[in-house]
Amino acid sequence: MYPNLFSEIQIQELRLKNRLIMAPLYLAWANEGGLVNDVLLEHYQLMAKSGVAMVVVENASVDHPLGSGSNRTLRADTDEAIPGLARLAETIKAEGALACLQINHAGRFAYASEDSLAPSDITTFGRPSRSMTTDEINQVIAQFAAAAGRVKAAGFDMVEVHGGTGYLLSQFFSPRTNQRDDAYGGSLEKRQRLPLEVVEKVQEAVGNMPVGYRFLADELLPDGLQLEDSCRFARKLSERGIAYISVMGGTYESWALPEIIQQCKQPGHMLNLAAGIRKEVQVPVVGAGRIATGALAEEAIVTGKADLIGLARVLWADPQWPEKVRTGREDTINHCKPACGDSCIRMITKVRPALCASWPFEKKKAWRAKLTKPQLSR
16 A cells, blocks of 8 residues: 555665654653663664654754753763664664654753853743854854764764754744844845754765754744745755755744644644745655644655655554554554643653653553653663
8 A cells, every 4th residue: 555655765875665754753751861761762663663764863962951952852962972872773773764863952942051042132931042152153063063973973874953843043044033133144045054054064074974954944923934935945955965854834932822733733734834845955855744644645745745754743652653554454553642632742841751642551551660760871
């Protein structure tokens, strides 16, 4: 079933066995301090065993704690993290999937500092952030490059630069959050300068390793970034040799709006954004957003809305989703249910390890026991 969905695709020098990837999904399962542990290894082993072609591991900070979204965010800012990341990459690849790690700086959404960094002075959920100096901008560029080098040293097949979710790189690109009047703000060309410089230095740091980009196409806010500008930026990324563009919409601020909450419950709610970007670029585009059925995923590939399908909570709710879709057993899928009210996200915002409300009771009980047991760093 679904011959296009389960066909191969080339991303630069790497061949993916099908069009399914695990999109990054932060669950707060790493140790305090952001290091890999056994429960995280078991989780990613299950995700890789699912049959997806590639697993993109949740964001790892390039600067801890100033750039970390929480104290359980993975780290790529220190060589001490490399052994744990290497075990993670090895675990994923042992199950027949390619391994990719996303690297990120949270900017104004970082958890630790009263002096969080942003393109401009801005208040976020009542908390002020300050405008970065040029020296700090150069430091962040260097931190991304150094983190990418660690990703390669750890044995991952690809690295993904996080330019989505309203984190630092998208903060610089957004006209809403970037009010600078220097070389890094103002016109679209200046607002895209930092993410392009980060991509350039990351590419230099990893050589022939493919570099993907998590791409914010629309902030879903009236005064925020919208598709017209993001299409122009996507063309630049394509010209600069990005390996793929993984498209998303919304930020922490827009996702809290009632109309966006309802929109995000709809199947394939971000595919229109992926389709808009795909028309503009010459590289593979990842589409995502509650693509919960094989028919919807196949249709997205056939009609050219996307080249790859990103599964996050869909795959977490049922790691057998790819095989059940492939073999015509979709009626047995344990689906992520919007009716739960995004309980996993609510747990994460309270800095608690997330559990899936759709899991059977015994599975939730088993994983809760694992997560409450002290975990050694790996």
